[in-house]
Amino acid sequence: MRRLLVAAFVALGQPAAAQGIAIPFAPPTDRALIYRIEQHRPVEGATRMFSATRDMRFERAGEGYILQVTLRDIDSDAPAAGAEPYRAALTPLIGVVLRFRLDGQGRIVGLDNVDAAWGAAQAGIDAMLANFAPDTPRHKAAANVKALFASLSPDGRLALLAGEVQPLFLFAGSSVAGGEGRGLRTVAGSPLGRPVPVEGTLRVVGQPADALDLEEKLAGAGVQVGIHYRLSRTSGLVETQQRSLAVGSLALTESRMLTPVK
Structure with missing residues (x-):
């Protein structure tokens, strides 16, 4: 039940030219x-x-x-x-x-x-x-x-x-930096068996209708982490999340998907 990453992000300095994109929190209550x-x-x-x-x-x-x-x-x-x-x-x-x-x-x-x-x-x-x-x-x-x-x-x-x-609420009720994005610092955990500090950036890579595509790239001592989010600009929820973690020859991938019942 341990998490792939400790979800505590710390900004490392947002570029002055970046503009914040407001993210609401209005989850659907009708489905x-x-x-x-x-x-x-x-x-x-x-x-x-x-x-x-x-x-x-x-x-x-x-x-x-x-x-x-x-x-x-x-x-x-x-x-x-x-x-x-x-x-x-x-x-x-x-x-x-x-x-x-x-x-x-x-x-x-x-x-x-x-x-x-x-x-x-x-x-x-x-x-x-x-x-x-x-x-x-x-x-x-x-x-x-x-x-x-x-x-x-x-x-x-x-x-x-x-x-x-x-993880559904990572960005709800906050803002996401546009432009060059922002720096992040967190800790990579399982399956390492020990916490490893990693740093990188989070940036917007696409703006489809009513959504944002975000890309996060992090690295530390022998560790590479990549995360892609599809974030709803209507609800503020992370609707899809794709994560990969590489530690030497070990690799882990994870997908999360939130969908309405049909």
């Missing part, structure tokens, strides 16, 4: 959405697929919004050693409804049903521990997830549960 994440990364010498599909719906709540998220399913073609930690972390959340509270600028500020959601996740882990023998990969992975859950503070629980939807 159901599907959010699919698919990742391809090396496991035991081969590239393996990991995917998760979530059902989503926004509703207005005072000056902000409620985002209802339900993990529908997960999948992986990795062998047990690579797939079980992923399945153990996410299987307990399948079917659990999460009701995130967002302010008017697209910041996640709480989870309305945090006790019920957390209880359901813990019950799912306990069921996995009871149904699999202690010497099996799934039991061991579930035990590790249970220990992680037990170590988290309330803020840590919210951050964990919100982690996979947070």
Whole structure:
């Protein structure tokens, strides 16, 4: 459940000629959405697929919004050693409804049903521990997830549960620099096993109707990261995101897509 990048960007100095493009936050409240994440990364010498599909719906709540998220399913073609930690972390959340509270600028500020959601996740882990023998990969992975859950503070629980939807709101309620873009500094994480500082630029590379195409290029010690965003200028949401991370001979790619239910 660790993120490819720590999503904390720091401006390194915006060119004087760059003009800011205002990004709203006005998510659609009249439709159901599907959010699919698919990742391809090396496991035991081969590239393996990991995917998760979530059902989503926004509703207005005072000056902000409620985002209802339900993990529908997960999948992986990795062998047990690579797939079980992923399945153990996410299987307990399948079917659990999460009701995130967002302010008017697209910041996640709480989870309305945090006790019920957390209880359901813990019950799912306990069921996995009871149904699999202690010497099996799934039991061991579930035990590790249970220990992680037990170590988290309330803020840590919210951050964990919100982690996979947070990238939708990277630019909501802010502005994006035009012209030469702006400099960024962040930290590349998984699958490195250690944080590596990276720096680069974020710039606008296209302006199709009602959208912006953004390109982010980052580099650090032996690390290359590239990210392409399709950002809605109507809703302020990141509708598609394509990421690649290269560390020596290791390569990871990830795609995220938010689409209306047809």
